[in-house]
Amino acid sequence: MSLTEQLPRRGVTPHRQLPAPAPVGFTPTSELVDPQSVAPDMGDLAARVRSLMALQQQRVAQLPLGGNLFDIVVTASGSQAYAAIRVLDGIQQTGDDQADACGPVIEDPHRSWLIWLVPPGTSERWAPHRHALCLGRPHQVALPPVTATEPPGPYWLRPCRGDRLVPPAALRQLLDQFQPGPAPHEALLGSALSTIA
Numbered sequence: 001m002s003l004t005e006q007l008p009r010r011g012v013t014p015h016r017q018l019p020a021p022a023p024v025g026f027t028p029t030s031e032l033v034d035p036q037s038v039a040p041d042m043g044d045l046a047a048r049v050r051s052l053m054a055l056q057q058q059r060v061a062q063l064p065l066g067g068n069l070f071d072i073v074v075t076a077s078g079s080q081a082y083a084a085i086r087v088l089d090g091i092q093q094t095g096d097d098q099a100d101a102c103g104p105v106i107e108d109p110h111r112s113w114l115i116w117l118v119p120p121g122t123s124e125r126w127a128p129h130r131h132a133l134c135l136g137r138p139h140q141v142a143l144p145p146v147t148a149t150e151p152p153g154p155y156w157l158r159p160c161r162g163d164r165l166v167p168p169a170a171l172r173q174l175l176d177q178f179q180p181g182p183a184p185h186e187a188l189l190g191s192a193l194s195t196i197a
């Protein structure tokens with residue numbers, strides 16, 4: 001069979017009589033779950049799901065950091081930070097990827113920040129850095145809608161994808177090399193993150 005040859009089609013009578021569906025039975029159960037046995041990060045699962053749904057519906061999503069989603073690294077934006085992104089584009093590019101293969105990065109042009117989404121738990125291992133600040137729990141971040149790919153307002157400089165985050169070790173080395181600055185102050189950053197979008 002050649003690639004251009006059509007597959008055979010099964011003939012279907014449009015107004016045929018279908019058999020009646022079998023009855024569906026549900027067995028009620030009375031299983032009680034001990035609140036202490038639920039994983040600690042499951043308590044906010046519903047809030048996370050609602051936030052992710054908002055993101056898909058082109059609305060701003062406010063998400064808690066940590067858990068099973070991501071932590072963030074915040075740096076200054078500018079030519080030095082953009083140089084780090086270009087190197088990460090090359091590092092993270094695989095096969096059929098587009099040129100913008102770097103993991104998700106949000107640019108906030110109002111505050112001149114880049115917000116790099118890194119694997120959860122990074123904030124626990126991230127040593128203090130002159131050019132970046134890493135945050136996880138208990139902070140929250142407001143993510144712009146996935147369709148926001150240019151200003152005004154915060155936007156996805158590198159798209160949010162389901163298959164990658166920014167690798168923290170490579171990011172840290174590139175921040176040492178390119179030295180974007182100045183790094184945002186943690187006290188200001190913590191209060192501003194939930195209002196960025």
